[in-house]
Amino acid sequence: MKVHYFFCFLLLAISQLQAQSGIIKGKVTNALNNEAIAFASILVEGTDKGTTSDLDGNFEILDLTPALYNIKVSYVGFNEKTVYEIQVTNAKPAIVNVQLEESIAQLEEVVVRASPFKKTEESPLSLRTIGVAEIQRNPGANRDISKVVQTLPGVTTTASFRNDLIIRGGAPNENRFFLDGIEVPNINHFVTQGASGGPVGLLNVNFIQEVDFFSGAFPANRGNALSSVLEFRQREGRDDRLGATFMAGATDIGLTLEGPIGDKTTFLVSARRSYLQFLFEALELPFLPTYNDFQAKVTIKPDTKNEFTFIGLGAIDQFELNLEANDTEDKQFLLDNLPVSPQWNYTTGVVYKRYRQNGYWTFVLSRNMLNNEAEKYFKNDDSDPDNLILDYKSQEIENKLRIENTSRFGDYKLNYGAGYQYVRYNNRTFNRIFTNAGAQTVNYFSEFDMSKYALFAQLSRKFLDERLSLSLGVRMDANNYSDEMNNPLDQFSPRFSLSYALSNEFAFNFNTGIYYQLPPYTVLGYQEGDELVNKGNDIRYIRNTHLVAGLEWNTASRSKITLEGYLKNWDDYPFLLRDSVSLANLGGNFGVLGNEPVVPTSQGRSYGLEFLFQQRLFKGFYGIASYTLGWSEFTDKQGNFVPSSWDARHIINVAVGKKFGNNWEVGLNWRFQSALPDTPFDEASALVINWDVNGRGIRDFDRINSIRQEASNTLDIRVDKKWFFEKWSLNLYIDIENVTGNAVTRNELILDRPLDKDDRPIGEGIITNPDAPINQQCYLLKNIEDAQGTLVPSIGIMIEL
Numbered sequence: 181m182k183v184h185y186f187f188c189f190l191l192l193a194i195s196q197l198q199a200q201s202g203i204i205k206g207k208v209t210n211a212l213n214n215e216a217i218a219f220a221s222i223l224v225e226g227t228d229k230g231t232t233s234d235l236d237g238n239f240e241i242l243d244l245t246p247a248l249y250n251i252k253v254s255y256v257g258f259n260e261k262t263v264y265e266i267q268v269t270n271a272k273p274a275i276v277n278v279q280l281e282e283s284i285a286q287l288e289e290v291v292v293r294a295s296p297f298k299k300t301e302e303s304p305l306s307l308r309t310i311g312v313a314e315i316q317r318n319p320g321a322n323r324d325i326s327k328v329v330q331t332l333p334g335v336t337t338t339a340s341f342r343n344d345l346i347i348r349g350g351a352p353n354e355n356r357f358f359l360d361g362i363e364v365p366n367i368n369h370f371v372t373q374g375a376s377g378g379p380v381g382l383l384n385v386n387f388i389q390e391v392d393f394f395s396g397a398f399p400a401n402r403g404n405a406l407s408s409v410l411e412f413r414q415r416e417g418r419d420d421r422l423g424a425t426f427m428a429g430a431t432d433i434g435l436t437l438e439g440p441i442g443d444k445t446t447f448l449v450s451a452r453r454s455y456l457q458f459l460f461e462a463l464e465l466p467f468l469p470t471y472n473d474f475q476a477k478v479t480i481k482p483d484t485k486n487e488f489t490f491i492g493l494g495a496i497d498q499f500e501l502n503l504e505a506n507d508t509e510d511k512q513f514l515l516d517n518l519p520v521s522p523q524w525n526y527t528t529g530v531v532y533k534r535y536r537q538n539g540y541w542t543f544v545l546s547r548n549m550l551n552n553e554a555e556k557y558f559k560n561d562d563s564d565p566d567n568l569i570l571d572y573k574s575q576e577i578e579n580k581l582r583i584e585n586t587s588r589f590g591d592y593k594l595n596y597g598a599g600y601q602y603v604r605y606n607n608r609t610f611n612r613i614f615t616n617a618g619a620q621t622v623n624y625f626s627e628f629d630m631s632k633y634a635l636f637a638q639l640s641r642k643f644l645d646e647r648l649s650l651s652l653g654v655r656m657d658a659n660n661y662s663d664e665m666n667n668p669l670d671q672f673s674p675r676f677s678l679s680y681a682l683s684n685e686f687a688f689n690f691n692t693g694i695y696y697q698l699p700p701y702t703v704l705g706y707q708e709g710d711e712l713v714n715k716g717n718d719i720r721y722i723r724n725t726h727l728v729a730g731l732e733w734n735t736a737s738r739s740k741i742t743l744e745g746y747l748k749n750w751d752d753y754p755f756l757l758r759d760s761v762s763l764a765n766l767g768g769n770f771g772v773l774g775n776e777p778v779v780p781t782s783q784g785r786s787y788g789l790e791f792l793f794q795q796r797l798f799k800g801f802y803g804i805a806s807y808t809l810g811w812s813e814f815t816d817k818q819g820n821f822v823p824s825s826w827d828a829r830h831i832i833n834v835a836v837g838k839k840f841g842n843n844w845e846v847g848l849n850w851r852f853q854s855a856l857p858d859t860p861f862d863e864a865s866a867l868v869i870n871w872d873v874n875g876r877g878i879r880d881f882d883r884i885n886s887i888r889q890e891a892s893n894t895l896d897i898r899v900d901k902k903w904f905f906e907k908w909s910l911n912l913y914i915d916i917e918n919v920t921g922n923a924v925t926r927n928e929l930i931l932d933r934p935l936d937k938d939d940r941p942i943g944e945g946i947i948t949n950p951d952a953p954i955n956q957q958c959y960l961l962k963n964i965e966d967a968q969g970t971l972v973p974s975i976g977i978m979i980e981l
Contacts (some may be wrong), residue, residue: 183547185396190224195729195887201242201243201244201270201906202243202244202245202246202247202268202269202274202904203242203244203268203273204224204240204241204244204249204251204268204273204274204276204595204671205238205239205240205241205264205273205275205276206238206239206240206275206276206277206278207233207236207238207239207277208220208222208233208237208253208255208277208278208279209237209277209278209279209280209484210258210279210280210282210473211279211280211281211282212282212538212539212540212586212588212828212919213536213537213538213539213540214279214484214485214487214533214535214540215484215535216233216235216236216237216238216484217237217255217258217280218233218234218235218236218237219232219233219253219255220232220233220237220239220253220254220258220278220280221254221255221279222241222251222252222253223240223251223252224241224244224249224250224251224678225249225250225552226249226250226252226293227244227249227972229241229243229244234821234969239764240273242784244268245268246268246269246270246843246902246904246909247268247553247843248265248266248267248268248313248797249265249266249268250262250263250264250265250266250797251263251266251276251278251583251901252936253278253280255280255690257282257283258280258281258282258283259280259281259282259283261278261279261280263276263278264311264797265311265312265313265314265796265797266795267312267313269346269904269909269980270355270860270906270907270908270909271423271904271905271907271908271909271980271981272418272420272423272980273418273420274417274558275415275418276415276492277301282588286901292529297309297734297794297796299679300399300780301593301640301641301642301649301650301651301669301677301679302397302399302400302638302640302651302653302677303394303396303397303398303399303677303691304397304649304651304678304679304687304689304690304691305396305397305677305679305689305690305691305729305730305732305744306394306395306396306397306691306718306728306744306746307392307393307394307395307397308332308392308393308395309390309391309392309393310325310328310390310392310393310795311390311602312385312388312389312390312415314328314664314802315328315388315391316383316385317474317623317837317845317847317900318331318710318835318847318898319837319847319848319849319896319897319898319899319915319916319918320849320894320896320898320915320917320918321849321918322429322430322431322745322915322917322974323381323385323429324343324380324381325367325381325383325385325388325391325410325412326343326344326345326367326368326377326381326815327343327381329345329393329410329971330343330345330389330833331804331806331833331835331849331851332393332395332792332793332804332806332833332835333744333790333792333806333807333808333831334347334348334349334423334746334788334790334808335395335672335808335831335832336349336394336826336828336853336856337851337853337892338377338768338769338856339959340766341379342377342379342769343368343377343379343380343381344372344375344376344377344767345376345377345407345766345825346407346744346768346826347394347395347407347408347749348396348407348468348666348746348788348810348812349748349784349786349787349788349810349811349812349824349826349827350406350407350408350724350748350750350764350786350826351375351407351763351764351765351766351826352375352376352377352767353374353375353376353700353763353767353768353773354405354406354407354408354697354724354769355376355405355407355408355409355410355728356402356403356404356405356408356409356410356819357376357409357410357412357415357544357959358402358409358410358411358488359383359412359493359527359543360412360413360477360491360531361489361493361531361542361870362412362491362527362529362531362544362545362546363527363548363580364493364527364548365525365527365548365550365576366378366382366525366550367381367382367383367410368380368381368382368689368918369381369382369473369497370469370471370497370521370523370770371500371523371525371550372767372769372770372772372773373550373552373574373576373699373700373702373771373772373773374700374701374702374703374772374773374774374775375700375767375768375773376767377767377768379469379765380431380471381579382473382493382495383412383475383493384434384436384450384452384473384475385467385827386425386427386436386450387414387415387436387448387450387475387477388412388413388414388415389413389414389415390413391410391411391412391413392409392410392411392413393408393409393410394408394409394410395407395408396430396691396693396726396728396746397665397677397691397693397726397728397769398675398677398693398695399595399638399639399653400595400636400638400653400655400675401582401584401597401638402655403599403634403636403655403657403673403695403696404657404696404697405695405697406697406722406724406750407624407724409955411672412547413450414448414477414491415448416446416448416477416479417438417439417440417447417448417473417477417479418438418439418440418446418775419440419446420440421439421440421980422437422438422439423437423438423439423980424436424437424438424520424980424981425978425979425981426451426977426978426979426981427517427830427976427977427978427979428440428852428976428977428978429974429976429977430459430681430915430972430973430974430975430976431454431456431459432452432453432454432455432456432471432829432976433452433455434450434451434452434453435450435451435452436448436449436450437450437486439450441478444480444481444482444672445479445481446474446478446479447476447477447478447479448475448477448478449474449475449476449477450474450475450476451472451473451474451934452472452473453470453471454469454470454471454472456468456469456470456471457470457500457592460502461502461541461907463506464502464504464505464507464811465502465511466501466503466505466506466511466512466514466515466518467499467501467502467514467518468499468500468501469497469498469499469586470497470498470500471495471496471497471498471923472495472496472497472498473494473496474492474493474494474495474908475491475492475493475494475495476490476491476492476493477489477490477491477492478490482764484535485534485535485536486532486533486534486535486536487532487533488530488531488532489530489531489532489533489547490525490528490529490530491527491528491529491530491564492526492528493526493527493528493529494524494525494526495523495524495525495526497521497522497523497524499518499520499521499522499523500915501515501518501520501560503515503560509930509964510964512930513723513875513876513928513930513964515560516559516560516875516876517875517876518556518895519554519555519556519570520554520555520556521552521553521554521555521770522553523550523551523552523553524550525548525549525550525551526548526549527546527547527548528546528548529544529545529546529547529728530546531542531544532542532544533591538587538588538589539585539586539587540585540586541583541584541585542582542583542584542585542586542597543581543582543583544580544581544582544583545580545581546579546580547577547580548580549575549576549577549578549580550574550575550576551574551575552572552573552574552575552772553571553572553573553574553773554570554571554572554771554772555568555571555572556568556569556570556870557569558873558875561805562922564770565854568610569611569612569873570610570611570613570962571608571609571610571611572607572608572609572610572611572772572775572846573607573608573771574605574606574607574609574702574705575604575605575606576603576604576605576701577603577605578601578602578603579601579602579603580599580600580601581599581601582597582598582599582600583597583598583599584596584597584598584636585597586692591642591643592638592639592640592641593639593640594638594639594640595636595637595638595642596635596636596637596638596949597635597636598633598634598635599632599633599634599636600631600633600634600962601631601632601633602629602630602631602632603629603630603631603632603701604627604628604629604709605626605627605629605701605704605705606625606626606705607625607626607627607702607706607707607775607777609624609625609874610621610622610623612756612873613874614666620758622776624707624708624709625706625707626705626707626712628661628704628705628712630659630660630661631659631660632657632658632698633657633658633659633668634655634656634658634668634815634951635655635656635668636653636654636655636656637653637654637658638651638652638653638654638675639651639652639653640652644803646681647680647681648678648679648680648681648818649677649678649679649680650675650676650677650678651676651677651678652672652674652675653675653676653693653770654672654673654674654675655673655675655957656668656669656671656672656673657671657673657696657698657721658670658671658712659698661704661715662715662718662719662720664720665698665721666719666720669720670720670721671696671721672681672694673693673694673695674693674694675691675692675694675695676691676692676693676695677689677690677691678690678691685733685734685735685736686731686732686733687732687734688729688730688731688732688733689729689730689732689744690711690728690729691724691726691727691728691729691731692725692727692728693725693726694723694724694725694726694906695723695724695725695726696721696722696723696724697721697722698721698722698771699714699719699721699722699725699763699778700706700756700763700770700774701778702773702774703719703763703774703775703776703778704719705775706775706776706778707773708775708777711781713777714733714754714777714778716756716799717743717753717777717778717779717780718780719778719779719780720752720778720780721752722750722751722752722753722780723750723751723752723753724747724748724749724750724751725748725749726747726748727746727747727748728744728745728746728747729745730742730743730744730745730790731743735800737795738795738796738797738798739793739794739795739798740792740793740794741791741792741793741794742790742791742792743790743791743792744786744789744790744792745787745789745790746786746789746790747751747785747787747789748784748785748787749783749784749788750764750782750783750784750785750814751782751783753778753782753783753784754774754778754779754780754782754813755778755779755780755781755782755815755817756774756777756778757775757777757778757779758776758777759776759879759881760816760817760881760882761816761817761881761884762782762784762814762815763778763782763813764782764784764814764824765824765825765884765885766825768825768826773958778846781815781837782814782815783814783815783821784812784813784814784815784824785811785812785813785814785821786810786811786812786824787810787811787909788808788809788810788811788881789808789809789810790806790807790808790810791806791807791808792804792805792806793805793806796865797839798864800838800839800840801836801837801838801839802836803834803835803836803837804833804834804835804836805833805834805835805836806831806833807830807831807832807833808828808829808830808831808832809829809830809973810828810829811823811827811829812824812826812827812828813827816881817870817881817882818885822885822886823857823885824857824883824885825857825885826854826856827857827885828853828854828855829854830852830853830854831851831853831854832850832851832852832853833849833850834848834849834850834851835847835848835849835850836848843901843902843903843904843917843920844899844900844901845895845899845900845901845902846898846899846900847897847898847899847900848895848897848898849895849897849898850889850894850895850896851892851893851894851895852892852893853891853892853893854891855888855889855890855891855967856887856888857885857886857887857888857889858885858887858888858927859879859880859881859884859885859887860878860879860880860883860886860887861877861878861880861927861929862877862878862879862880863880864878865877865878865929865956865961866948866958866959866960866961867956867958867959868947868954868958869955870959871931871945871959871961875978876929877928877929877961892917892922893920893922894917894919894920894922895916895919895920896913896915896916896918896919897915897916898915898916899913899914900911900912900913901913905941906980907981908980909980910975910977910978910979910980911977911978911979912975912976912979913975913976913977914973914974914975914976915973915974915975915976916971916972916973916974917971917973917974918970918972918973919971920971921970921971927963927964928959928963928964929961929962929963929964930963930964931945931946931959931960931962932945932946932959932960932961932962945960946960947960948957948960
């Protein structure tokens with residue numbers, strides 16, 4: 181009891197020590213030419229505080245109580261802009277640089293009020309902007325942006341421990357990511373090669389300013405995507421002094437440093453390391469993952485017309501087996517199937533912007549590399565080389581250059597440019613496999629290099645006093661891998677957007693386009709003998725046609741309601757010959773995707789309806805509620821459309837929160853998703869010659885997705901408490917993922933073996949027909965439920981200096 185009183189007294193004492201000297205500072209500039217806007221009005225909503233920018237566009241607002249604030253920035257002849265949920269602390273000034281867009285149709289003395297939700301001429305719908313505060317406080321997300329995106333309409337999820345992005349019925353390999361304009365191939369640790377998902381996010385949220393998520397209506401300067409594009413904009417480092425942020429959560433620990441380097445340069449740098457391996461070993465789990473990541477940003481502004489941004493991002497992932505954790509059948513199943521799979525990757529690049537009177541040039545130069553390995557021995561016995569089942573090593577290296585120009589000519593906005601990439605790929609594979617087509621040993625080394633190039637342009641204009649917005653874009657991609665992909669006219673990619681404001685609150689939005697994406701390098705690099713097999717099979721770009729239309733209502737209380745319908749059609753998707761399944765059905769699990777012979781014959785279609793209600797922070801409340809009704813289908817080997825692996829049909833998300841006094845905050849996240857399709861096992865799974873190598877069942881793709889898993893119904897809760905002191909701040913939180921303990925089960929096959937007195941499986945598998953020829957002998961198998969979901973509590977601390 182005395183301890184309880186002491187703890188309460190300590191919390192009270194800490195609360196009384198909070199200071200009230202927060203600062204918001206920044207600069208107001210013209211978004212087109214970066215020129216300073218003097219005498220712009222900056223108001224802090226909900227307070228009597230505000231100011232105007234000076235002759236250089238700079239502003240500073242002092243003596244703010246630490247909290248979240250919205251600021252409204254306006255100037256005559258420009259569209260008004262509100263910046264939402266700025267976290268003000270005493271530890272450092274909140275730096276908010278605001279770019280205002282000129283109003284092309286209004287008189288100079290008029291201030292044009294903009295919607296609280298981002299909308300562009302190129303992408304008037306299927307675009308959601310996510311702020312850093314939304315990422316940090318999202319229940320169950322553990323500061324992982326992919327988990328936050330999963331609360332939006334049209335997003336399907338697979339296993340609860342993964343953050344694959346499956347958008348409007350497309351596969352996980354159809355997403356593209358850009359960090360300050362530099363393409364980043366993946367944003368996850370332990371990434372699935374050939375796709376984009378993984379179990380843990382790679383990006384440091386402390387770097388993020390906001391994220392634009394496109395589920396359609398992609399601008400022409402963003403290519404090689406079929407389902408989504410994510411644009412991450414990072415903040416700049418503080419310019420007054422050196423600062424630090426320390427973060428410790430349930431799975432990892434990290435440190436971020438930032439500060440100035442002279443008068444015109446700032447930096448951000450961070451490092452993070454997990455301690456999951458210690459936790460998993462204490463819990464006697466059969467696998468021990470360790471991840472490390474590093475991130476950096478340097479911004480140099482020599483003057484108002486020139487700006488350089490350097491970024492770096494890297495990860496080192498290690499994965500070991502805990503062979504002592506073998507006391508249950510499900511643990512033994514995992515030990516028998518999981519390979520040892522170390523992995524590392526990095527992306528580095530520079531962006532140079534050159535501003536001029538009516539626009540700016542952007543030059544982007546970058547390099548990225550992925551090194552992926554996997555090794556597996558029969559019964560994990562590496563003492564005998566004959567036990568080797570899998571030995572895999574692959575590298576993907578890309579060097580990229582993109583040049584683009586953005587200009588305004590009167591009422592017209594024009595963006596155009598070109599891109600070039602030099603790619604190198606190598607793959608060393610030894611793999612003994614058994615499928616329902618029989619036994620096979622894959623053993624090859626391949627390597628190739630190629631050049632990729634692109635041209636793009638997009639022209640936009642607003643009419644009728646900015647009530648009508650039209651945008652037309654074109655893009656062409658090609659490469660020298662093969663004759664089938666060398667002609668850019670074969671990948672001619674037009675797109676068209678329209679938005680019409682029916683009133684100040686209501687709008688009709690529309691987009692259609694044709695998009696192309698290169699198949700994974702694992703597909704392009706598969707080799708048998710001295711031949712790139714899939715090159716001979718006429719592999720080509722995957723084609724996807726989008727048609728999206730919707731209605732939008734912006735209310736007076738900073739909320740938005742949208743209703744969107746979509747239709748997507750895929751052509752020339754790789755079809756895997758070994759398993760007779762479309763590549764579009766794969767990618768939601770660990771491993772390597774597409775490392776086998778394919779033909780470009782698969783087709784797909786998805787269609788559905790999305791409802792979204794989104795509430796910006798208003799009187800302490802915020803939230804998102806969405807419902808998706810959708811269908812996703814791809815062809816089987818007979819050419820018939822069947823449900824894809826992502827055919828969820830019904831998805832409901834509700835993520836809401838409330839900010840209370842004394843800096844308390846509570847959030848809830850509820851998600852329901854109807855059952856995903858699944859594929860039953862083939863009878864050949866029980867054959868001894870199959871099981872001794874595979875160690876698991878063989879899916880019968882002749883009956884692909886003919887059964888369903890269970891529906892998913894999860895609830896996450898998060899509670900935050902913040903303290904703000906004179907020179908530092910403290911944030912404590914508890915995050916409980918899957919409060920209801922809902923587990924989506926997927927059946928797996930295991931050997932039916934005798935159990936000892938402690939219910940531990942002993943001995944070898946039981947052969948039901950030992951007198952039969954060896955190629956006909958079968959094990960006795962049984963089903964187990966591979967439950968993918970459990971209650972996960974997390975406690976975290978963040979200290980900002």
